[in-house]
Amino acid sequence: MDARAAPAERPTRRARTGPDRRTFLRNSWLLGMGGTLGAFGLASIGFLWPRLGGGFGAEIHLGTVEGLRTAxxxxxxxxxxxxxxxxxxxxxxxxxxxxxxxxxxxxxxxxALYQKCVHLGCRVPWCASSSWFECPCHGSQYNRWGEYRFGPAPRGLDRFPTEVRNGEVYVNTSQIVTGPSRGTNVLGQPPAGSHCT
Known part of the structure; x- marks a missing residue:
């Protein structure tokens, strides 16, 4: 008999289950990129999609004629x-x-008057002392009806079509009507007092 012992049997390796490391990392990367691009795409659509809930770009219901006149x-x-x-x-x-x-x-x-100055797009606030709209950016001034009175603006304030239906006022902010030319002064309203700009 041979005194040498028989070689020990090597343990058998278990068969791998699931993907190897390289496949797992590649799939994880692709899944992450797909999720990021999908979220970006949905956010872009949400940003570009018009909001039709009573804000700019929609028809806005402002209440009754009498309530609006009081306001x-x-x-x-x-x-x-x-x-x-x-x-x-x-x-x-x-x-x-x-x-x-x-x-x-x-x-x-x-x-309905658009709040944006037709010169360079600043918001035009109301000046209580003159009872005119006066742009703080470059000094354009408009009377109560938004007609041009002074400054670098090329015309009067733009407007939105207004409609009264069954005593209720609706303004279509999706359609901007170009303001009157510089020479238009239908209202003929002088400033009530000192100017704000």
Whole structure:
């Protein structure tokens, strides 16, 4: 008999289950990139998709004519609606015998003005002392109806079409109507006091 012991049997390796390390890392990387691109794509669509919930770019219901007229009076001559980027002002057809603003007002007693200055796009605030809209950026001034009065602006404030249906006021902020030319002064309103700009 041979005194040497028989060699020990090598343990058998278990068969691998699942992917190897390289496959796992590649799949993880692809899954991460796919998730990131998918989230970016959804965020881009959400950013570009118009919001139609009563804000800028939609038809906005502002309430009753009487309620809006009261809000305009309480606001010193204008009602501001920031979500729609607009001001509402009183409109009197008797002061507009040629009907210059009849189409944009729909014959109603109110007019919607875009808050953006037509010069370089700054927001134009209301000046309580002059009762005009006065741009703080470059000094353009507009009367209560948004007609050009002074400054570098090329025309009056742009407007939004307004419609009164069953005593309720609707403003279509998806359609911007170009403001009146520099020479238009239908309202003929002088400043009520000192200017803010």
């Amino acid at each position: 305009i009076e309480e606001g010193g001559g204008r009602f501001e609606y920031p979500a729609g980027r607009l001001y509402m002002v009183r409109y009197d057809a008797a002061q507009d015998p040629d009907g210059v603003y009849l189409d944009v007002t729909g014959g109603g007693p109110v007019m």
